[in-house]
């Protein structure tokens with residue numbers, strides 16, 4: 128159980144960019160997501176099935192789902208380029224240095240060993256996938272990339288909602304909107320406060336989101352109180368002129384042992 132806790136903490140560090148202390152040793156973070164390669168199906172009895180074409184197919188790197196793919200619309204790519212450019216700033220005399228923004232990589236499973244939990248068999252645990260990254264067809268589900276700004280304690284997600292997320296005809300399902308809000312606010316809260324769980328999410332749906340459109344999910348820190356991190360969230364059209372959804376979230380810091388019944 129303790130070993131699992133370490134794996135979880137290290138995995139979080141990789142996702143959030145934080146170095147989580149695991150006690151005496153202060154373990155160095157290294158890629159843990161080695162099962163999520165481009166050729167990986169997640170099954171212990173692997174069927175080789177390429178997700179993307181690569182000149183060297185036997186990559187040991189997991190696929191980063193927050194990078195552009197062929198399904199991204201021009202609008203999605205434009206917004207990606209816009210925020211990506213803010214990740215670096217030009218310095219006098221040429222050259223570049225890190226800017227205030229950071230693109231957060233995104234994988235289809237959070238942690239190699241700590242997925243699923245106590246109620247799943249090992250085989251099912253091996254198959255566990257992050258909810259927002261479990262649709263294989265590019266562009267069909269959640270296409271998104273999160274950029275964070277630690278100084279300003281906020282993040283922005285560029286989100287393109289695919290056709291499998293339909294709720295009302297031609298529009299995005301409210302549960303899918305809640306999912307992306309939970310993911311973005313949860314990512315911000317863990318980026319700022321370390322391991323957290325959603326305690327409360329309150330959502331007001333103001334105007335429907337057309338299926339296939341690109342929207343921005345803005346999330347900011349409101350305040351922290353002890354173990355509690357309060358964040359706000361607005362989903363707007365890509366040009367910011369239309370408010371689609373507003374939300375507030377409460378995230379409670381946890382000891383990772385919480386997830387394993389400690």
Ligand SMILES: CCCCCCCC/C=C\CCCCCCCC(=O)SCCNC(=O)CCNC(=O)[C@H](O)C(C)(C)COP(=O)(O)OP(=O)(O)OC[C@H]1O[C@@H](n2cnc3c(N)ncnc32)[C@H](O)[C@@H]1OP(=O)(O)O
Pocket residue numbers: 139142143237309310311313314317322323324325326327353354355377379380381
């Ligand atoms: C480790 C995960 C990290 C994820 C992030 C990874 C990085 C990014 C990676 C990939 C991107 C994807 C990101 C996805 C993000 C999704 C996150 C989720 O969906 S999480 C699943 C849904 N949430 C649950 O299942 C929680 C179930 N609830 C619980 O486990 C507990 O209730 C918990 C941990 C929330 C609190 O339990 P207690 O025993 O630790 O603490 P107590 O004492 O009850 O509460 C602490 C304080 O919070 C208040 N509080 C608790 N719940 C509240 C509520 N619902 N409303 C208002 N206040 C509440 C309490 O009144 C207390 O306040 P006072 O300190 O006394 O001032």
